[in-house]
Amino acid sequence: EAGVAQSPRYKIIEKRQSVAFWCNPISGHATLYWYQQILGQGPKLLIQFQNNGVVDDSQLPKDRFSAERLKGVDSTLKIQPAKLEDSAVYLCASSFRPGQGADTEAFFGQGTRLTVV
C-alpha cells in the first residue's frame, strides 16, 4: 500500500515570498490533516479535512495560510506571504475513520522542510 506522498521535500524562500506544498493521501482515506512541526516541538494541527470539507482550521493563521482539497483527494497548503517564524516541517497525514475506533490512526508523509530566510 502506497503511503502519504508530499512534495517538495525541502524548500528555501525569502520572507514575504509565497510557497505551496502538495499532499496525496493514502487511497480511500477520507480525512486529511496538515500539521506544522517547529524544531523541538510536537506537531501542531493546522487544518483537517473530511473529504473536501474543512472540519477544523482553528489554528490556521488565515491571514497568510490557506489550504484546499479539491475533489476530496489531493491537497495543497499555501503560505503567502511567508514570515521567518514559518520555518518548520509541514506534515501531511491521512486516516480512514478517525474517531470511530479501528482504523482511526493517522499515517504521515515524510514532510516538507521549509526554511524562510
Added chain:
Amino acid sequence: AQSVAQPEDQVNVAEGNPLTVKCTYSVSGNPYLFWYVQYPNRGLQFLLKYITGDNLVKGSYGFEAEFNKSQTSFHLKKPSALVSDSALYFCALGPSSASKIIFGSGTRLSIRP
C-alpha cells in the same frame, strides 16, 4: 479541553535495559491514544494505539503501552532497549467524540551501547 503531556524531554537508557516513556492525558469522554516515533528527517511512524479493551497494547518493534484510566496515563514500554530505538517519541490523543488528533511535545529517547 483535551490535552496530552509528555513530562520528560529526554530519557537515557543503557542497551538491554527496560525503557519507559511517559504520557498523561486529559479528555472528557473516552480517549483514543497513540504512540508515534520520528527518526531524523523522517515523518512520524505509527507504533501502537489504545481504543478499547485490554489495557496492555502491543505494537511495532517490540514496543507496548499500558493504558491506566485512574492515572490518565499511557506509558510506552519495551523490555529490552536497542540502540536503534534512539529517536523522538510522540504520544497523541484523539478523543472518541471527535476526530482531531493532538500531539504531546515529544520525548527524545537515547539508548547508549
